[in-house]
Amino acid sequence: MSVFIIRRLLQSIVVIWVMSLLVFGGVYLIGDPIDMLINPEADQEDIEAAIRALGLDKPIHEQYWYFLANALKGDLGKSFIFSEPALQLILARAPATMELAIVASLMSIMLGIPLGMWAGLKPDSIAGKSIMTGSILGFSLPSFWVGILFIMLFAVMLGVLPAGGRGPTTEFLGLQVSFLSAKGLSHILLPAVNLALFKLSLVIRLSRAGTQEVIHQDYIKFARAKGLSERRIILVHVLKNILIPVVTVIGLEFGSVIAFAVVTETVFAWPGMGKLIIESIDQLDRPVIVAYLMIIVFMFIVINLLVDILYSILDPRVRLQDIRA
Amino acid sequence: MAVEDLKTHFFTKLGVVKAVNGVSFSVDKGEVVGLVGESGSGKSVTGFSIMGLVDPPGRVVSGRILFKGEDLVQAGERRMRSLRGRRIAMIFQDPMMTLNPVLRIDTQMMEAVKAHADVSTQSARERAREALVRVGIPSPDERLKAYPHQFSGGMRQRVAIATALLHKPDLIVADEPTTALDVTIQGQILYEVQKLCRETGMSLIWITHDLSVVAGLADRICVMYAGVIVETGATSDVLDRSMHPYTKGLIESVPSRNRRGQPLAQIPGMTPSLLNLPPGCSFHPRCPRADEVCLAEPAIAEPAGTGHSVRCFYPHLEQG
Numbered sequence: 001m002s003v004f005i006i007r008r009l010l011q012s013i014v015v016i017w018v019m020s021l022l023v024f025g026g027v028y029l030i031g032d033p034i035d036m037l038i039n040p041e042a043d044q045e046d047i048e049a050a051i052r053a054l055g056l057d058k059p060i061h062e063q064y065w066y067f068l069a070n071a072l073k074g075d076l077g078k079s080f081i082f083s084e085p086a087l088q089l090i091l092a093r094a095p096a097t098m099e100l101a102i103v104a105s106l107m108s109i110m111l112g113i114p115l116g117m118w119a120g121l122k123p124d125s126i127a128g129k130s131i132m133t134g135s136i137l138g139f140s141l142p143s144f145w146v147g148i149l150f151i152m153l154f155a156v157m158l159g160v161l162p163a164g165g166r167g168p169t170t171e172f173l174g175l176q177v178s179f180l181s182a183k184g185l186s187h188i189l190l191p192a193v194n195l196a197l198f199k200l201s202l203v204i205r206l207s208r209a210g211t212q213e214v215i216h217q218d219y220i221k222f223a224r225a226k227g228l229s230e231r232r233i234i235l236v237h238v239l240k241n242i243l244i245p246v247v248t249v250i251g252l253e254f255g256s257v258i259a260f261a262v263v264t265e266t267v268f269a270w271p272g273m274g275k276l277i278i279e280s281i282d283q284l285d286r287p288v289i290v291a292y293l294m295i296i297v298f299m300f301i302v303i304n305l306l307v308d309i310l311y312s313i314l315d316p317r318v319r320l321q322d323i324r325a
Numbered sequence: 326m327a328v329e330d331l332k333t334h335f336f337t338k339l340g341v342v343k344a345v346n347g348v349s350f351s352v353d354k355g356e357v358v359g360l361v362g363e364s365g366s367g368k369s370v371t372g373f374s375i376m377g378l379v380d381p382p383g384r385v386v387s388g389r390i391l392f393k394g395e396d397l398v399q400a401g402e403r404r405m406r407s408l409r410g411r412r413i414a415m416i417f418q419d420p421m422m423t424l425n426p427v428l429r430i431d432t433q434m435m436e437a438v439k440a441h442a443d444v445s446t447q448s449a450r451e452r453a454r455e456a457l458v459r460v461g462i463p464s465p466d467e468r469l470k471a472y473p474h475q476f477s478g479g480m481r482q483r484v485a486i487a488t489a490l491l492h493k494p495d496l497i498v499a500d501e502p503t504t505a506l507d508v509t510i511q512g513q514i515l516y517e518v519q520k521l522c523r524e525t526g527m528s529l530i531w532i533t534h535d536l537s538v539v540a541g542l543a544d545r546i547c548v549m550y551a552g553v554i555v556e557t558g559a560t561s562d563v564l565d566r567s568m569h570p571y572t573k574g575l576i577e578s579v580p581s582r583n584r585r586g587q588p589l590a591q592i593p594g595m596t597p598s599l600l601n602l603p604p605g606c607s608f609h610p611r612c613p614r615a616d617e618v619c620l621a622e623p624a625i626a627e628p629a630g631t632g633h634s635v636r637c638f639y640p641h642l643e644q645g
Contacts, residue, residue, distance in 0.1 A: 216380075217422060218417050218418075218419060218422035218423050219422060219423055219424055219425040219426070220425075221378060221380075221417070222415075222417055222423040222424070222485070222488075223425065223433075224376075224378055224409065225376055225378060225409055225410060225414065225415040225417075225489075226409065226410040226414075226436070226437040226440060226488060227406050227407065227408070227409035227410030227411055227437070227440045227441055228406075228410075228436060228437070228440050229406065229440070232436065232440075236428070236436075237425050237428070240425075240427045240428065241425070241426075241427055244427070314427065315426075315427055316426075316427060316429075316472040316474070317426060317472070317474045
C-alpha cells in the first residue's frame, strides 16, 4: 500500500510538472495581457514600465523558471487585475464551487443508483423505460440551456426559486456554506440540479448496465437458492457489485463536475471558481488562469488516488500493488 | 419428493422452447437419483423448476412437484423462499461463479443461516464454521474471513456444499457440481457428498452429463433426452441392461480400454432444437432402430416388476 502511494506520488509530480509547461505555454499563446490592462491612451513609456513591472519583458523560458521557482514556494503569482495572490483569490472562491459540486454529486448518486437499479431490474416496465429515456435527455441537453430554462420556469414564471447568486451563507466548520439555511438551500437547488443532470444520467446508465449484468450471475441465483429475501439480494449482493464501476466513475467525474461548474456558475451567477476563471480568461489575467488550471490538475490527481484506494476497499480482488498507476 | 408430468417452457420471441416436456420421477428419503442427459436435455431446468428458480421468460406450465405432500408449483414465492436453503438446497455447476466475489465467505454463509433461523451473529458464525468443518475445509476460522477469489475451485465448491448443508435440508439438487473440477477433486467431492448423504439421510438429485459420475453414486438413474425421461431404473439395471437406444448410445460412447484401437462409438446427429422437436419420439431421427412407428408418441413401458421403465417402441430387451 505505502509503496503504491509513494510511486503514485512520484508520478504525480511528473504529471504536475508537464502540466505546468503546457499551461504556461498555452496561456502565453492566447494573447497579450498588456492590451487589456493598460489604458489605451497611455504612452509608450508607461506601457513599457507596466510590462517590466509584470515581468513580461523577459523571454518566456525565464518567465517560466521564475514561475516554477515561486510555485515551489507555494506562490502561483499575483493577479494582474486584483493585485492579490492568485492562489488566495481562487481558494477564497473554492468553497462555493466545492459545495455546489458535492451537492450535485450527492444528488446524482442518491437518485441515480436507485433509479438505475430500478431500470435494470424492470427493463420492460413503463418506469424503467421512462428512466432510460430521461437519462438520454439528461445526457444530450446542453447544460447552459437547461440552466436558462430552469431560471425561466422556476424563477421567472413560477417565481418560487431565486434566479441566481448564492444567497445568505452560514458558517460550518470554518467555511461559509449555503445548505444549512432554507434560504441558502433555495439558492443552491437550481444550480445543483443543473450541474447534477449530466452525472445523474451517467450514474443511471452505469447502475442499470451493472444491475443487468449482475442479476444474471450464478451467485445471484445461488443467493436465491439460499432462501435470501429479494431485498437482501438487491441491497447487498447486487448493490455491492455495481458500486465498483459507479464509484470509479463518480470519483473520476468529481473533477470534471468542478470543471463543468464553470458553465453552471456563469448561468446562475454562482460566486465560485468557475465564474472567476471565466472572468480571468476574459481579461487575460494569466496568473489566475495558470493557478486555476494547476489547482484542477492537482485535484484530479488527488481524486484519482482516492478512487484507487476506495476501489481496493470495495473490490477485495483488487490489491493496490496491482493497479498500474 | 415426486415430480409428476412437469412441463417447463420458455416463451421466447422465436417460439416456445419446451425445455422440460412431461417429466416424472420420484426420489425417496435418503435416495440418490442421477439425472443424466446431454446439454440442452432439460436436466438443469428440471432442477431449477424444483427450486422454483426458473428465470423468465421460462415458467412451469403444468405438472406437480410434490415435496412432502405439498405441491411446490402451486406454492407462493413466500413459501418457496422459506423452503429454499432450508428444506431444499441447491449446488451449482461452476464454483467460480456461485459465490459473490465481493462478499466474504462468512457474510455469505451467515446470511444463509439468518435467512431461516432467528439466531445471533455469534451462533450464525459458529454454524457456518461447523459446516465448513463438515465438508473438510482446514482452518475454518481463517477461511471464513477470506474472499472467494482466495479459494481454489474445489474449495469453493466445498464452501457451496457447506452452505447448502447449513440447515440440514431434506433434499439437495446438485447441478453438475463436479463438472468444472479436476478429476481428483471431483473424486474427493463425490466421496464427501456420498458420505454426507449417508450421515444425514438427505435425498439427492445429481444432475450430470457424465454417466461415470453417477455410476458409483446414484441409487437410481433417470436418462433425459429433449425434455423427457427416456429411461429410468436402478443404476445397475440402466447401465448393464439399458433398454433405450439413446442410453445404449451414451454408454457405448464412453471410452473404454476394451475397445482400444477402435473408433469411439458415437450417436449420429445432434440434439434436436427444443424450439422445433421432431414429432413422436424425439430421438427417432438419430435412432438406429427407428421406423415410421416412432412418429407416434411412445408410451412408457415397464417390464413387469423391475422398476426399470423405458419410453421406446423398440427397446433393447434381449439381454434383459
